[in-house]
Amino acid sequence: MILLGTNTSPYVRKVRLVLLEKNIPHSYLVDAPREPGSRVARANPLGRIPALILDDETCVFDSPVIAEYVDTLNDTPILIPRNDMLARMRVKRWEALADGIMDSAVVVRGETLRAPDKQDADTIARHNQAIGRALAHASQQLGERECCEGNALTLADLAMASMLVYLDLRQAERNWRAQHPNLAAWFTRIADRPSMRTSLAEQ
Numbered sequence: 001m002i003l004l005g006t007n008t009s010p011y012v013r014k015v016r017l018v019l020l021e022k023n024i025p026h027s028y029l030v031d032a033p034r035e036p037g038s039r040v041a042r043a044n045p046l047g048r049i050p051a052l053i054l055d056d057e058t059c060v061f062d063s064p065v066i067a068e069y070v071d072t073l074n075d076t077p078i079l080i081p082r083n084d085m086l087a088r089m090r091v092k093r094w095e096a097l098a099d100g101i102m103d104s105a106v107v108v109r110g111e112t113l114r115a116p117d118k119q120d121a122d123t124i125a126r127h128n129q130a131i132g133r134a135l136a137h138a139s140q141q142l143g144e145r146e147c148c149e150g151n152a153l154t155l156a157d158l159a160m161a162s163m164l165v166y167l168d169l170r171q172a173e174r175n176w177r178a179q180h181p182n183l184a185a186w187f188t189r190i191a192d193r194p195s196m197r198t199s200l201a202e203q
């Protein structure tokens with residue numbers, strides 16, 4: 001299977017981490033959708049990354065769909081609980097929280113790339129406030145636990161870590177570590193995992 005993506009996309013990082021943590025053989029092809037000659041739009045009609053092309057050319061798209069599919073490919077480890085439906089909901093809710101922050105950060109990034117007189121200050125403020133609230137919620141939910149859900153690594157941790165790498169990249173001035181030291185301590189542990197080291201080296 002081939003994962004199409006870029007090294008800066010947080011949605012791509014999440015999926016790449018799932019593949020790496022589960023040790024699933026794949027090729028990772030850097031392919032920016034807006035570059036001439038990109039394969040992305042031919043694979044995914046939405047023209048977005050990540051896009052996962054299976055060996056029979058089936059394209060799996062949208063990172064939660066990819067993560068859920070990839071998690072079914074083996075049990076080592078199981079990243080989305082399969083039997084405990086409340087735990088499963090909580091993992092997917094963490095993913096939704098992380099993805100929502102990514103969505104807002106991408107909007108803010110898009111606005112700030114526009115000429116200053118074309119930027120929509122209300123949109124920027126609204127999304128930045130949502131990011132601030134969501135980070136505070138994440139910090140409160142995590143507390144001093146080692147993992148976002150239960151006692152083992154799940155998709156929740158991989159989604160949150162991918163989101164925080166993106167905030168470091170695009171909103172360094174936010175200084176989330178100072179506001180949420182528990183998230184910072186948790187992130188330091190996650191960042192030391194081989195999957196994260198591999199992914200971060202690709203930046």
Ligand SMILES: N[C@@H](CCC(=O)N[C@@H](CS)C(=O)NCC(=O)O)C(=O)O
Nearest residue numbers: 009011033047048049050062063064
């Ligand atoms: N909900 C989608 C979001 C994917 C997404 O928006 N990806 C961005 C890159 S971060 C993209 O491909 N944008 C299209 C473009 O850059 O032309 C997912 O989770 O996969």
